[in-house]
Amino acid sequence: EDQVTQSPEALRLQEGESSSLNCSYTVSGLRGLFWYRQDPGKGPEFLFTLYSAGEEKEKERLKATLTKKESFLHITAPKPEDSATYLCAVQADFNKFYFGSGTKLNVKP
Amino acid sequence: SAVISQKPSRDICQRGTSLTIQCQVDSQVTMMFWYRQQPGQSLTLIATANQGSEATYESGFVIDKFPISRPNLTFSTLTVSNMSPEDSSIYLCSVEGGEQLYEQYFGPGTRLTVT
Numbered sequence: 001e002d003q004v005t006q007s008p009e010a011l012r013l014q015e016g017e018s019s020s021l022n023c024s025y026t027v028s029g030l031r032g033l034f035w036y037r038q039d040p041g042k043g044p045e046f047l048f049t050l051y052s053a054g055e056e057k058e059k060e061r062l063k064a065t066l067t068k069k070e071s072f073l074h075i076t077a078p079k080p081e082d083s084a085t086y087l088c089a090v091q092a093d094f095n096k097f098y099f100g101s102g103t104k105l106n107v108k109p
Numbered sequence: 110s111a112v113i114s115q116k117p118s119r120d121i122c123q124r125g126t127s128l129t130i131q132c133q134v135d136s137q138v139t140m141m142f143w144y145r146q147q148p149g150q151s152l153t154l155i156a157t158a159n160q161g162s163e164a165t166y167e168s169g170f171v172i173d174k175f176p177i178s179r180p181n182l183t184f185s186t187l188t189v190s191n192m193s194p195e196d197s198s199i200y201l202c203s204v205e206g207g208e209q210l211y212e213q214y215f216g217p218g219t220r221l222t223v224t
Binding site: 034036042043044045046049087089095099100101102 | 150215
């Protein structure tokens with residue numbers, strides 16, 4: 001069964017304390033893995049797309065990596081404004097799109 | 110990336126009534142998607158809407174409950190019919206587009222409360 005699992009469900013960090021969010025997936029025919037940021041009351045905001053194992057993308061304090069089974073979103077020296085829910089999604093065969101349940105990140109000053 | 114707007118941004122509706130949500134994109138796109146995000150949950154795809162053809166619904170969603178229109182390449186509507194409190198949710202439209210394949214961009218969402 002195709003599925004996407006994110007961990008942890010929630011993460012509390014102190015400002016400057018680096019960490020990683022995990023997205024593991026089991027799908028048939030991975031076409032792409034996507035990371036989104038969602039602020040309360042808003043639609044998801046696109047961050048990254050990864051297509052193949054070994055690929056990495058960076059944007060400011062965020063870095064996304066991909067293996068054959070999972071993806072990590074590394075947050076380096078986070079700031080309070082990085083607080084949000086981070087969603088992982090996978091596109092598989094037949095244009096099926098699966099979202100994980102998200103990791104709610106809270107960065108304390 | 111595409112700029113997407115939705116109307117209304119929120120609504121409170123009575124049980125048994127229907128609500129039509131509009132999604133407008135600032136550029137022409139082939140594929141538009143409608144999602145539901147129930148409180149505290151992630152996104153679930155309702156249907157894919159291509160211009161000029163019938164919408165394709167995911168398992169658990171039917172056209173009688175969620176009729177969709179796609180009259181042109183920049184606009185779509187989703188109607189939530191005969192609503193019940195279980196339909197209370199955020200409804201989001203998205204489009205595929207961007208610099209790389211399969212990227213999806215989302216509208217701000219419509220927060221629906223059914224009483």
